[in-house]
Amino acid sequence: MTSDRLRPATIRADQTTVRRTNLGGVLRHIAGGGPCSRARVAAETGLTRGTVSSLVAELIDLSLLRETGEDESPGRVGRPAQTLELADRTVAVGLEVNVDYLAVSLEDLTGKVRYERQVFVDNRRSAPGPVLDRLVRMARQALDEAERQELLVVGAAVAVPGLVESDSGVVLRAPNLGWTQFAVAGEIGVRLPGLPIRVENEANLAALAEHWQGSAKGSRNFIFVFGEIGVGGGIFVEGELYRGAHGFGGEFGHVTVDFEGGALCACGSHGCLETVVGQEVIAKACGIELDSGGRMQSVTAELVRRAEVGDVLVHRTLDAVGSTLGAALASAVNLFDLEAVVLGGCFGPLAPWLTESVRTALRTRVLSAEWSTCEVYASELGELAAVRGAAALILRDVLSAPWSVGERRLATSEAAS
Amino acid sequence: MTSDRLRPATIRADQTTVRRTNLGGVLRHIAGGGPCSRARVAAETGLTRGTVSSLVAELIDLSLLRETGEDESPGRVGRPAQTLELADRTVAVGLEVNVDYLAVSLEDLTGKVRYERQVFVDNRRSAPGPVLDRLVRMARQALDEAERQELLVVGAAVAVPGLVESDSGVVLRAPNLGWTQFAVAGEIGVRLPGLPIRVENEANLAALAEHWQGSAKGSRNFIFVFGEIGVGGGIFVEGELYRGAHGFGGEFGHVTVDFEGGALCACGSHGCLETVVGQEVIAKACGIELDSGGRMQSVTAELVRRAEVGDVLVHRTLDAVGSTLGAALASAVNLFDLEAVVLGGCFGPLAPWLTESVRTALRTRVLSAEWSTCEVYASELGELAAVRGAAALILRDVLSAPWSVGERRLATSEAAS
DNA sequence: TTAGTTTGCCCGTCGACCATACAAACCCGC
DNA sequence: GCGGGTTTGTATGGTCGACGGGCAAACTAA
Numbered sequence: 001m002t003s004d005r006l007r008p009a010t011i012r013a014d015q016t017t018v019r020r021t022n023l024g025g026v027l028r029h030i031a032g033g034g035p036c037s038r039a040r041v042a043a044e045t046g047l048t049r050g051t052v053s054s055l056v057a058e059l060i061d062l063s064l065l066r067e068t069g070e071d072e073s074p075g076r077v078g079r080p081a082q083t084l085e086l087a088d089r090t091v092a093v094g095l096e097v098n099v100d101y102l103a104v105s106l107e108d109l110t111g112k113v114r115y116e117r118q119v120f121v122d123n124r125r126s127a128p129g130p131v132l133d134r135l136v137r138m139a140r141q142a143l144d145e146a147e148r149q150e151l152l153v154v155g156a157a158v159a160v161p162g163l164v165e166s167d168s169g170v171v172l173r174a175p176n177l178g179w180t181q182f183a184v185a186g187e188i189g190v191r192l193p194g195l196p197i198r199v200e201n202e203a204n205l206a207a208l209a210e211h212w213q214g215s216a217k218g219s220r221n222f223i224f225v226f227g228e229i230g231v232g233g234g235i236f237v238e239g240e241l242y243r244g245a246h247g248f249g250g251e252f253g254h255v256t257v258d259f260e261g262g263a264l265c266a267c268g269s270h271g272c273l274e275t276v277v278g279q280e281v282i283a284k285a286c287g288i289e290l291d292s293g294g295r296m297q298s299v300t301a302e303l304v305r306r307a308e309v310g311d312v313l314v315h316r317t318l319d320a321v322g323s324t325l326g327a328a329l330a331s332a333v334n335l336f337d338l339e340a341v342v343l344g345g346c347f348g349p350l351a352p353w354l355t356e357s358v359r360t361a362l363r364t365r366v367l368s369a370e371w372s373t374c375e376v377y378a379s380e381l382g383e384l385a386a387v388r389g390a391a392a393l394i395l396r397d398v399l400s401a402p403w404s405v406g407e408r409r410l411a412t413s414e415a416a417s
Numbered sequence: 418m419t420s421d422r423l424r425p426a427t428i429r430a431d432q433t434t435v436r437r438t439n440l441g442g443v444l445r446h447i448a449g450g451g452p453c454s455r456a457r458v459a460a461e462t463g464l465t466r467g468t469v470s471s472l473v474a475e476l477i478d479l480s481l482l483r484e485t486g487e488d489e490s491p492g493r494v495g496r497p498a499q500t501l502e503l504a505d506r507t508v509a510v511g512l513e514v515n516v517d518y519l520a521v522s523l524e525d526l527t528g529k530v531r532y533e534r535q536v537f538v539d540n541r542r543s544a545p546g547p548v549l550d551r552l553v554r555m556a557r558q559a560l561d562e563a564e565r566q567e568l569l570v571v572g573a574a575v576a577v578p579g580l581v582e583s584d585s586g587v588v589l590r591a592p593n594l595g596w597t598q599f600a601v602a603g604e605i606g607v608r609l610p611g612l613p614i615r616v617e618n619e620a621n622l623a624a625l626a627e628h629w630q631g632s633a634k635g636s637r638n639f640i641f642v643f644g645e646i647g648v649g650g651g652i653f654v655e656g657e658l659y660r661g662a663h664g665f666g667g668e669f670g671h672v673t674v675d676f677e678g679g680a681l682c683a684c685g686s687h688g689c690l691e692t693v694v695g696q697e698v699i700a701k702a703c704g705i706e707l708d709s710g711g712r713m714q715s716v717t718a719e720l721v722r723r724a725e726v727g728d729v730l731v732h733r734t735l736d737a738v739g740s741t742l743g744a745a746l747a748s749a750v751n752l753f754d755l756e757a758v759v760l761g762g763c764f765g766p767l768a769p770w771l772t773e774s775v776r777t778a779l780r781t782r783v784l785s786a787e788w789s790t791c792e793v794y795a796s797e798l799g800e801l802a803a804v805r806g807a808a809a810l811i812l813r814d815v816l817s818a819p820w821s822v823g824e825r826r827l828a829t830s831e832a833a834s
Numbered sequence: 835t836t837a838g839t840t841t842g843c844c845c846g847t848c849g850a851c852c853a854t855a856c857a858a859a860c861c862c863g864c
Numbered sequence: 865g866c867g868g869g870t871t872t873g874t875a876t877g878g879t880c881g882a883c884g885g886g887c888a889a890a891c892t893a894a
């Protein structure tokens with residue numbers, strides 16, 4: 001029983017705190033509300049126009065905002081407003097290690113993808129070191145591209161399919177990669193000195209991408225389910241990624257759905273959700289052969305093809321998957337009080353045959369269903385959700401702590417060499 | 418899809434924000450760290466001694482802190498420190514409506530219970546109005562007692578066994594009371610004008626009590642399970658009660674544990690946890706008769722008695738209850754990444770025969786069990802946990818917003834009449 | 835008695851926001 | 865074409881709150 005009560009919950013505040021809060025507030029206001037004049041920002045945030053001017057000047061100086069000419073809406077009276085919007089020179093690097101591919105992306109503050117690459121490699125058999133070497137080479141290419149486009153890199157994040165201790169950047173366990181206790185952030189940091197590195201679970205990052213640009217754009221409280229060989233989950237609470245005490249939160253795939261024994265799971269337990277609705281299990285139930293070298297995505301494609309032509313076995317299987325998934329989701333919604341569910345990974349393409357039964361399960365099993373309906377969406381981002389989410393993680397850091405970009409850039413300039 | 422993105426996440430900051438933050442910081446530092454001198458507070462918070470002096474002066478003025486003589490520890494050199502500790506004149510009223518009783522309590526900032534009363538009434542058959550009338554009479558007696566002891570009342574909270582919209586103070590549904598859509602805060606507010614009233618789910622408040630004074634004192638992330646006729650849950654995340662988007666979070670009793678049909682639940686669904694480990698179900702499985710008028714507590718007592726003398730049926734039943742409960746808890750821990758589980762309500766007294774199987778389930782089913790063990794505790798607070806938690810809810814408000822007590826007291830002074 | 839230490843308060847400074855005033859730029863009607 | 869009304873963005877003085885240094889008070893130890 002750790003006695004955390006002794007530590008004060010809130011650190012001392014200061015005028016720099018005020019400045020930082022307001023810098024972030026103004027930046028996020030424009031990020032969330034779209035292009036906007038100083039005067040409107042002032043009116044909507046409650047700050048004085050003078051204060052907003054000063055804050056905006058600093059944000060422009062940090063290359064986070066830019067002035068984009070005058071507001072040309074017709075019929076306006078008075079002095080024309082100078083429109084402010086997010087600058088697009090600040091970018092973050094997204095990296096992803098997955099079972100059968102590596103990926104890298106370069107995304108700017110406005111959400112535009114400036115560079116993206118995916119390489120198919122079977123990482124199941126490789127040791128972590130060589131895999132990272134390869135990933136770092138891809139990252140270097142992205143950094144070169146950033147330099148060519150005269151972009152300012154503020155950091156990188158790595159998506160990993162496994163249990164990540166996000167504070168330290170250590171991957172504790174990635175069963176499908178065969179990694180245990182590997183310091184990913186440290187190892188990449190050595191190879192790319194100066195570049196701030198974060199590591200996160202792929203499902204969490206995919207959820208972040210959904211919130212940043214995908215189906216969950218307007219939802220502040222939702223769960224993203226990520227169907228692969230395993231099943232991952234990422235949960236957003238009040239617009240923030242839910243991590244929990246150590247960053248292990250959102251492990252939706254290991255929620256128990258078979259309480260009377262059930263199949264053995266890769267995690268060592270029995271009756272986990274992923275033993276029932278994992279992609280391999282679905283494929284087998286539908287009578288689809290798995291050739292060990294083939295990519296899982298083709299399996300999904302085959303399932304979709306069969307479902308589209310009305311294969312009864314597939315429909316029946318997906319119905320069952322939907323109700324089990326729905327019941328498990330309902331439990332999560334009962335615990336977290338969520339507004340939406342986003343089906344991603346292989347569940348995205350299969351959504352047309354899943355949503356109905358998921359919705360039914362939610363309607364009947366969520367206690368508060370009568371007062372707060374939980375929507376069901378399909379992910380549209382596809383396979384690259386996680387790597388985009390990785391970049392978005394860093395960009396969100398910038399939005400919530402804009403004053404930090406100075407140091408970030410100072411550091412990353414070293415990494416360019 | 419509500420477009421909450423437009424609203425800025427953080428409101429503008431100000432020097433009054435700074436002052437408030439620091440007032441709260443100093444107060445919580447002393448509340449959490451025990452009696453302390455100004456100089457130590459300064460050293461430990463990072464504030465200047467001068468600033469701390471000024472903040473402490475204001476807190477003393479608000480009757481939240483008091484100076485209690487000099488530090489008499491031997492061997493100290495230098496000018497003796499003036500010890501500061503929480504003042505005990507500020508109190509909150511806790512109220513509780515339960516199926517078979519009403520309760521009221523008066524608790525001060527230091528956690529001392531200044532007054533407490535429990536009245537056994539069968540509220541199942543009464544309309545909400547008369548029940549509240551009775552409860553308000555009890556509250557008035559508590560307010561009289563507060564006046565007699567010269568205490569300053571800062572607010573009241575009501576614990577209700579049901580779904581509560583905490584912002585509005587409306588009870589949406591309390592199946593065991595037979596209430597629907599009843600504005601508890603409003604109705605009590607009319608009868609006790611001026612007294613700030615909050616309404617919360619009883620399990621959430623019991624969890625709060627566990628964190629405030631009970632078994633979960635040192636845990637910042639834990640789930641409290643509340644076994645009664647139904648099963649409730651209260652979840653703490655980073656030292657704060659988890660509510661979710663609408664305040665419906667933590668509904669642990671309606672997590673699905675039987676995915677193949679299962680018994681019909683009071684909520685209208687099938688296979689909810691409370692249909693398997695609810696108190697009535699346990700009692701029946703152990704062959705204990707339920708006389709409709711009797712209090713549930715006596716049933717628990719009987720179960721404990723039989724377990725103590727080694728009744729095999731009871732032991733076997735509780736083993737099964739423990740593993741189901743444990744598996745459901747493991748799902749919650751996988752989702753929330755919690756450090757502890759507290760067994761309360763009827764599970765408290767029965768804990769000796771439950772913890773082992775709960776622990777086993779957690780160890781095998783929690784994905785991160787290897788890196789973060791989840792402790793299992795039994796609640797020691799018993800039946801009055803919720804009503805104490807209700808008072809604690811208000812007292813926590815005071816700790817997190819000490820500057821508000823001025824207005825609070827201004828208001829409550831009217832309610833005294 | 836004296837030196838050393840710690841505490842708590844006073845005072846000048848600094849930084850950040852607010853309120854107000856003001857100039858710039860535009861629309862509209864005459 | 866020109867002045868009135870309107871809106872925008874900046875400049876200026878005021879206030880508030882924390883910081884830093886200094887200082888008297890109060891106690892211990894030699």
